[in-house]
Amino acid sequence: MSFSPKFAILGAGSIGTYIGACLVKAGYPVVFVGRERLKQEIQLFGLGISDYNGKSFTLAPSQIRYVTDIKEAKDSNVFLVTVKSKDTKEIGKSIRSLFSPEELSKIVIVSFQNGIRNSKELASVLPELKDRNLPGMVPFNVVAKGKGQFHQGTSGELVLPSNDYGKRIHYCLRKAALPSKVHKNMDGVLWGKLLFNLNNSLNALAGVPLREELSQRTYRKILASMITEGLEILSLSGIQPASAGKMIPWLAPIILNLPDFLFFKVASSMVKIDPEARSSMWEDLHYGRKTEISYLNGEIVRLADEIGHKAPINRKIVSLIGEAESDSGKSKYDAETLSNLLGIT
Template sequence: MKIVVIGAGAMGLRYGVLLQEAGNTVHFVDTWEPNVEEIQKNGGVTVWRDGKDERFVEISISYPEEYHDEPELAIVFVKDMHTVETMERCKHFIGENTYVLTNQNGFGGAEYIAQFVPRDRIIAGTAMIGTVMKGPGKVDFIGKRGAGHVHIVKVKGTPDAFIYRVADEMEKALMHPTVQEDYMGTVWTKLVFNSVVNTLCTLMNIKMGQFAAYKNSKEMSRKLVDEAYDAIDAEGFKMEVTRDELVDQVMFVSEVGNPLHYPSMHQDMSTNRPTEVDYINGAIVRLAEKHGLKAPYHSMLVDLVHLKEESRKYND
C-alpha cells in the first residue's frame, strides 16, 4: 500500500515505521522544520524501544508542498488545533480515491479533516500505544514489540473493503487492529480515557505507573469517568465499554501496559507546546453544557492545565 504520514512526530513515526517495516511504501510529510531538516540530513530516524536497543531506520520525508504523489492512504498525526492548516498544505496530494486515517487524541480531528475529504473516506479511531519524541529525528517506542492495540472505524458508512485492507497491513505491523462500526462510540471511549490519564499525569508531572500507584487513583478515575458518561448518555452515544470497564482499562494500562510512559499532553507541556486539553476534557464540558449538565471536575482540569501552560513563562 502507498502511504503518506502527515506529521512525523512521535505517533506518526511509530505508525509509519511499523507499516514501512511491514512492507508498505511510506513517505512522511511534516511542517516542523528542525525535524524535517534533521531527518533529511541523516536519511532517517533513530529509534529506541523503551529507551534501549537503539537502531537507525531509513525513511523519506519532505515538506507537504514538496510531495506530489497520490497515496492510497494518508495518516494524519498532528495536534487537533493544527489540523486545518496542515490539511490545507496537504490537500493537493489527497486524490479522489485517497482515504485519510486519523487516530488523533481529542474530538475534532476527523471533523476538521471532513472539510477536505468526504466523510465516507475518513477512517477515525483510537490507539492504545505509547510513544515519545526525544528530539528532531529521534523517537522512543514505549512497550514491547506487539504491545498495544488500535481501533479503526469509518466516520460515515459501514466497514468497506479498504478499511479491512488497512487492518490487514496494521496486523502485519503487529498493531493488533480491531475494525469497529460506531464512530462516535469509538472516539469518545478513547477521549474519556485520555481525559483521566493524560490530564492528571500532565498536571502532576508523573508517569502513568506513578499515577496508578496513588492510593486513590481508581476513585479519581471513577469520578471523571462518571461525569463524562453522564454527558455521553445524555447525547446517546453507544460507548465501546461500560463505566466500570473503562475505569479498569485506565488502571490496567497505567499499571501494566505503559507504566513508564508520560502521556502526549505531558510531552506537549514539557516542551512548551500548547496542549490539547480543550479537545479532550473541554469536549466533555461542552457536551455536558449542551444538555444542561455540569462537569465541574473536567472544567476544573481544563483551567488547571491552562494555568500550568501560562505558568511556563515564569520558568527560568
C-alpha cells in the first residue's frame, strides 16, 4: 500500500467517532459510517471532543463526513472497525462487496473492538488481507454525552501489532495525538485486556460511574474474584495474557483487594479515571441495547466449558446481565447484594 491513508470508521459510535474526530483534526481524510440518528446529531451540533486531562476541541458539521451507507467509503484504504462484535462478520462481508480482488490488496483493516475473536472473524471472510488485517486494542472509555459531545473518561494507549502496517497506523494515531504503541503479542494483549474488561459488566450492574464503583472495596473484591477466576481458566487453557502498559493482569486482584488508602495510591499511578466515566455495557443497558456480554465474560465461560471448569462467578454475571437486558436495563445492584448473589465473602 502506498501510504497516503484515507480512513473509514465503520460503526462510528462512541469509540469510533472519538478516534475519527482526532484523525480529522490532524488533517487526515476520514469518512464516518454509522447510524442515521448520530448523523443527524452531528449535522446539527458538529463534534465536541474532550478527555480526562481537560483537552478539548470542536469540529464544525462542515468538517465531518458522516454517512450511513458503507458504499460511500469506497475511496478509503484504511478501515477502522468499531462495530459491536456480533456484527464483525457482516461488516467484513460489506467490505468485501466494495472491492475487486485487486483493490482488496491495497486496503488495511484494524479491529478496534471488545473481545478477542474479531480479527479472526474478519479473516474468515477476508482471508487475502493476511498481515493487513490488524487486531487492535482500545484501553480507554468514551461516553457519548449527547449533542455531538464525546468524552474520553479513562487513560490508556491504543495497541497495534508490530508489523509494518501496524507501525504505519501507529504513526498516524500518534500524529493525531492519540497515545498508541505496537506490541509483538497481540493475542496476549487482547486476553489481558479482556480480563480488565470484565469490569464492564460489573459497572453496568452497579449502575454508578467507574470511579464511584472502584472507590467501594466490596465492588473491588467482586472484580478481583472475577479476574482471579478468569486467570485460573486461562492458565488451565494454556493461554498467557500479556500486559500493555501499566495494567498487569496477574497483579490486578492483589491491587483491587488492597485497603482503600493503599488502593487509591497505587491505582492512581496506573490509570486515570474521571468522575464521568462509565462502561460501554452500562451505556448499552441504559439505552436498551444488546450488550457484548458474550464477547467478554462469556469468553471466560466458553473456555471454562471446554475444560470442565464451573466458572461460577463469571457465569452468574453473564446471567445477571441477561436479566438486565430483558428488563430494559433497569437492574441495579449495590455492592453487598451483588457480592451475596455471587457467593463472595
